[in-house]
């Protein structure tokens with residue numbers, strides 16, 4: 001990749017469309033695999049195994065406003081809300097992932113907002129500021145563009 005190229009092929013609109021379709025397909029596969037979803041529905045204080053190791057690094061989330069980037073099915077998002085967070089917003093470009101995430105929110109009786117932009121356009125998709133910006137496993141492969149001002 002030429003670092004002077006402002007629109008590398010790996011970040012074209014077509015690339016993001018393929019990426020979104022891939023994650024739309026995976027959402028159904030992940031739900032069918034279990035993904036710890038029933039545990040979250042059955043136990044009101046349950047948190048995903050994927051989230052637990054990182055929680056001590058986040059400090060006290062009581063009342064904190066939090067945005068979860070590339071939240072997929074929203075399982076970690078539920079776990080974060082259960083730490084006592086205040087406003088919680090999940091961001092993901094896969095509409096099918098967010099459809100499943102909204103179903104989980106209903107079943108868990110949680111209060112979480114979901115928005116569906118590409119993460120590069122996320123700032124324009126919601127109002128307000130956040131105390132915590134969270135993202136975790138498996139997200140960097142969906143972010144082929146360098147941050148603004150970065151030259152590699």
Ligand SMILES: C[S@@+](CC[C@H](N)C(=O)[O-])C[C@H]1O[C@@H](n2cnc3c(N)ncnc32)[C@H](O)[C@@H]1O
Nearest residue numbers: 023070072092093094097118119136137138142
């Ligand atoms: C590996 S999953 C995240 C899994 C999550 N960490 C978990 O534990 O459940 C990656 C997610 O990132 C989303 N994603 C990938 N590229 C994105 C982008 N550029 N903008 C927004 N969401 C993106 C996908 O739709 C997918 O839901």
